Amino acid sequence: MAKFNLKINGKQQEVDVDPTTPMLWVLRDHLKLVGTKYGCGIAQCGACTVHLGDNAVRSCQLPVSAVGEQQITTIEGLSENGDHPVQKAWMEEDVYQCGYCQAGQIMNASAFLKSNPNPTDAEIETAMNGNICRCGTYTRIKKAIKTAANSQNA
Amino acid sequence: MTHIKTQYNRRSFIKVSAAAGGGMLIGFSWLNGCKPNTPEPEPGVAVPNEWFEINGYIKIGDTGMVTIYSPNPEIGQNVRTSMPMIVAEELDVPWENVVVEQAPLNTGWYQNQFAGGSLSIRLSWNALRMAGATGKRMLMEAAAKEWGLQVSDLTASEGIIKETNGERTIGYGEIASKAVGIEIPEEVALKEVKDFKLIGTSVKNVDGSKIVRGEPLFGLDFHREGMQLAMIQHPPAFGMKVKDFNEAEIKSMPGVKDAFIVDTSIAEPGGFDEKGFLQLIAIVGESTWQLMQAKKAIKANWEATSELESSDTHLRRLEKALVSGEVQESRKDGNPEAAFKKAAKVIERTYSAPFIAHNTLEPMNFFANVTEDSAELIGPTQTPEALEGSVSKLLGMPLENITVNMTRIGGGFGRRLYVHFGVEAAAISKKIGSPVKLIYSREDDMTQGTYRPTYRSVYKAGLDENNNLIAFTVKGAGLPEGPVFPNRFPAGAVENYSAEKIKAETNVTTGAWRAPRSNFTAGAEQAFLDEVAEAAGKDPIDFRLELFDRAIKDPVGEEHEYEAERYAGVLKLVKEKANWGETKQGVHRGVAAYFCHSTYVAEVFDMVMENGKPIVEKVWCAADCGIVVNKDSAINIIQGGVIDGIGHAMYSQLTFENGAPAQMNFDKYQLIRHSQAPKEIEVFFVENEIDPTGLGEPGLPPAMGALANALYKATGQRHYDQPFVTEKQVIG
Numbered sequence A: 001m002a003k004f005n006l007k008i009n010g011k012q013q014e015v016d017v018d019p020t021t022p023m024l025w026v027l028r029d030h031l032k033l034v035g036t037k038y039g040c041g042i043a044q045c046g047a048c049t050v051h052l053g054d055n056a057v058r059s060c061q062l063p064v065s066a067v068g069e070q071q072i073t074t075i076e077g078l079s080e081n082g083d084h085p086v087q088k089a090w091m092e093e094d095v096y097q098c099g100y101c102q103a104g105q106i107m108n109a110s111a112f113l114k115s116n117p118n119p120t121d122a123e124i125e126t127a128m129n130g131n132i133c134r135c136g137t138y139t140r141i142k143k144a145i146k147t148a149a150n151s152q153n154a
Numbered sequence B: 001m002t003h004i005k006t007q008y009n010r011r012s013f014i015k016v017s018a019a020a021g022g023g024m025l026i027g028f029s030w031l032n033g034c035k036p037n038t039p040e041p042e043p044g045v046a047v048p049n050e051w052f053e054i055n056g057y058i059k060i061g062d063t064g065m066v067t068i069y070s071p072n073p074e075i076g077q078n079v080r081t082s083m084p085m086i087v088a089e090e091l092d093v094p095w096e097n098v099v100v101e102q103a104p105l106n107t108g109w110y111q112n113q114f115a116g117g118s119l120s121i122r123l124s125w126n127a128l129r130m131a132g133a134t135g136k137r138m139l140m141e142a143a144a145k146e147w148g149l150q151v152s153d154l155t156a157s158e159g160i161i162k163e164t165n166g167e168r169t170i171g172y173g174e175i176a177s178k179a180v181g182i183e184i185p186e187e188v189a190l191k192e193v194k195d196f197k198l199i200g201t202s203v204k205n206v207d208g209s210k211i212v213r214g215e216p217l218f219g220l221d222f223h224r225e226g227m228q229l230a231m232i233q234h235p236p237a238f239g240m241k242v243k244d245f246n247e248a249e250i251k252s253m254p255g256v257k258d259a260f261i262v263d264t265s266i267a268e269p270g271g272f273d274e275k276g277f278l279q280l281i282a283i284v285g286e287s288t289w290q291l292m293q294a295k296k297a298i299k300a301n302w303e304a305t306s307e308l309e310s311s312d313t314h315l316r317r318l319e320k321a322l323v324s325g326e327v328q329e330s331r332k333d334g335n336p337e338a339a340f341k342k343a344a345k346v347i348e349r350t351y352s353a354p355f356i357a358h359n360t361l362e363p364m365n366f367f368a369n370v371t372e373d374s375a376e377l378i379g380p381t382q383t384p385e386a387l388e389g390s391v392s393k394l395l396g397m398p399l400e401n402i403t404v405n406m407t408r409i410g411g412g413f414g415r416r417l418y419v420h421f422g423v424e425a426a427a428i429s430k431k432i433g434s435p436v437k438l439i440y441s442r443e444d445d446m447t448q449g450t451y452r453p454t455y456r457s458v459y460k461a462g463l464d465e466n467n468n469l470i471a472f473t474v475k476g477a478g479l480p481e482g483p484v485f486p487n488r489f490p491a492g493a494v495e496n497y498s499a500e501k502i503k504a505e506t507n508v509t510t511g512a513w514r515a516p517r518s519n520f521t522a523g524a525e526q527a528f529l530d531e532v533a534e535a536a537g538k539d540p541i542d543f544r545l546e547l548f549d550r551a552i553k554d555p556v557g558e559e560h561e562y563e564a565e566r567y568a569g570v571l572k573l574v575k576e577k578a579n580w581g582e583t584k585q586g587v588h589r590g591v592a593a594y595f596c597h598s599t600y601v602a603e604v605f606d607m608v609m610e611n612g613k614p615i616v617e618k619v620w621c622a623a624d625c626g627i628v629v630n631k632d633s634a635i636n637i638i639q640g641g642v643i644d645g646i647g648h649a650m651y652s653q654l655t656f657e658n659g660a661p662a663q664m665n666f667d668k669y670q671l672i673r674h675s676q677a678p679k680e681i682e683v684f685f686v687e688n689e690i691d692p693t694g695l696g697e698p699g700l701p702p703a704m705g706a707l708a709n710a711l712y713k714a715t716g717q718r719h720y721d722q723p724f725v726t727e728k729q730v731i732g
Helices: A023-030 A085-092 A102-115 A121-128 A138-153 B010-019 B079-091 B120-147 B172-179 B208-212 B247-251 B288-296 B311-324 B336-342 B384-395 B420-432 B442-447 B518-535 B540-553 B564-577 B631-650 B700-715
Strands: A002-008 A011-017 A049-052 A055-058 A071-073 B002-005 B051-055 B058-061 B066-070 B098-102 B154-157 B160-163 B169-171 B187-190 B228-233 B240-245 B256-263 B279-285 B300-304 B326-333 B345-353 B365-370 B375-379 B402-406 B436-439 B454-463 B469-479 B496-503 B588-596 B599-610 B613-624 B681-685
Touching (some): A002 A023, A049 A102, A055 A102, A085 A102, A085 A138, A102 A138, A102 B208, A138 B631, B051 B120, B051 B172, B066 B079, B079 B120, B120 B154, B120 B160, B169 B172, B228 B420, B228 B442, B240 B279, B247 B256, B256 B420, B279 B420, B311 B454, B311 B469, B336 B454, B365 B420, B384 B402, B384 B420, B454 B518, B540 B564, B540 B588, B564 B599, B564 B681, B588 B700, B599 B700, B613 B631, B631 B700
Parallel strands (some): B375 B402, B469 B496, B613 B681
Antiparallel strands (some): A049 A055, A049 A071, B160 B169, B256 B279, B326 B496, B365 B375, B365 B436
16 A cells, blocks of 8 residues: 545645555545546546546546656536536536446547537547447537537637 | 326235335445546535335425336436326426435335336326325325315415415425325326316436446446356356366466356246256456456356257248147138139239347346345346245245345346346355356356347238229247237228138247347338339328228127227328328338337338448338327437337347357447448327326337338338348447
8 A cells, every 4th residue: 555645626635555556446446536436447438537636537547656746537527617628518418328438528528628619419429439338429429529519719 | 187097005005014114215326436526416405314104106305306116127218217206296396306216126015116118107107196196195285284274275286285265375385394194085186188288298217327437237236235147157058058167277376266056946937037047157356357367267068958959940940830730729700711712913922030148238147135034136137026936936935024126227128127147146146155146158148038029920912903902811930939019000900811820840949029029020021012013003191091991880700809090090100290192302202100018109110222221311200109208219219229229129039049149248249339320210199198108119010010001112222121231330
């Protein structure tokens, strides 16, 4: 076990865990931030996506020991009141069915839009291909990403 | 105005009150440690100081805020929004004043508290309307009493009761306290369909803001102070059993509190009980990661108890069953054999599909707290009542000592009809004497499934010299259940017809998977009919409409399961909306229609080729599910069904080697991804006033057929065996 000081959602958090523990489980088990979901554990489904700095990463593959000083943002910290343009677009398009993958989709989409504020459909598909939605809300997700892009660019 | 018997009486109300703990029903809300950390969105009215329970579905606050209990499990079909909408319609309250709570399992008050067979709305339509109408009537009686009038002197709408010939008004919240205890009316008036204000509109998902903020909603998110975590290890192959394992070593690993073999067998298992792995290695601790490490260190002795089957074993069994297997169900009209002999053209084709896993994105999990004389279960189940029954058998505990609460469910598709993971959690909790949350890893989830069976069907059709379909036969085998529905289309539409449903054996655990059997048969049958229509030189829609015409005007045989007019209706609607017949350069079209779960769906796929790859550019869907409750949500579930159908026909399969699934996670098991989904899916509903049926399943089956037919037009190749694309295309 080892102590780590982490910057999560703008707050300093200390955890005492096995250094190999992926951030996914640090967030879920130790910090009770359960918005970040477990789906596959091998970076194939995207349900556990968080931001490391400005980048979307799969927290199931990010050992706590590799985080260092970098800022982590989870779905709970994406906005104060759930009003990030991507979150608002998701609600406007009523995207979700079961909803389980959507935190990961939103985290991936929000990081993507930061780097590409005006994406084409093909760019959206490529950027989102690592996030599985088992219910099949892909067409709505794409629409919501375009809605969010338009609102940000307005 | 429709009058309807409520089927409630004073006695049933008393029974309900007792079951609900003294008259007040307690819904499921998140407890300590897992409270939402953001404020609730502001409802239309202030938070009440006092709540009054009107009946098991409705609680009204003194400010006019209304809590509606949603009785059924929410698996993504959006019943947590649509079921309360039906209550709110008849109660007649503004939707902004409504908050929704998940009801616990309560067989005293609710019937059919399960999510399966696309039945939630269909089976509860009357009960939900009655609950709302009863509440409204009781509030009106209370107001009438207060004002010394008759109920007939009053009207009620939008949460306000008005005197017809006077000025007085009173809000539901102001009169609610006086409605408590009013005799439940034996008959209530229901609204006319034309007077619906809420039903038929698009109401946003009641959990939307929580989903986008990542709030704890799912079973896997549940936490209670002092609870342990547990993981299980099942044998690596079907047909194996655990003998022993390195218990001492596992127990000494960091973070492991206990490790043991748990037995989950129960007397007289039911249809939703596990029959594969009844003895499991369980590891208990406080951190998922440490449990995962301990799981990897398990060295167990497994013993084979039956044959270790491989995919080639399964294929041989299916082939053999088609020749000499046990027929479970059949139908025969006319004399198909003779008709084939005199037919001008005979076409015979064989279709197949592999086992597939459900792969709900939230893996199986359950919380259990078993004490000497009680058991509390919280988690994702599609069948809370079956779970309660199985836990009762496991523990030898009466049903009334067991409570089941349902969390929001991260995908169902039939997987969580099966209750073994809840039973396993209860068995572990009993053994360790403390509350526990059992978590499956993705690998556990994929390799201890209740899979969609593997199927193989042979279709044969005969056309006369005028290209009329004079004979049609189908023989279909499955491991273990055949995929054929003998009385479905084209039964009733062909003079000489036969259908045989054939079973075969396997020790692989199988079960209901979204649109059971239809999820294969629709694709096979609709692709076959496409080929027959082509051989007949007929347009595929016109060809089908001819058959429906026969079933309408002069049906063959005594009965068939579908209404031919409604079936033809969705085809005509999709034909019109898609401008069928119009040709566009580079666009290849396929069509299919299917009826299952009492709903009719027709789909047209437009496919284009881009860099040699087929892309579904647009899908048109026409559905007849009777009255549509929540419009946009109904569109969403059909769109999801289309994507799910494409994904599983195109990419997914579970193969077996010596009893073990060869795919254990999403690196090898392919699920459809963003770039493989259609670019656009447009959905249209037939408008009528027929009581609503279901939508969770019916959108999927025809997609498999329309996909196969569009692929043929685009590539010139017919596809007979799912998945259509077998090379691994992992993106991630």
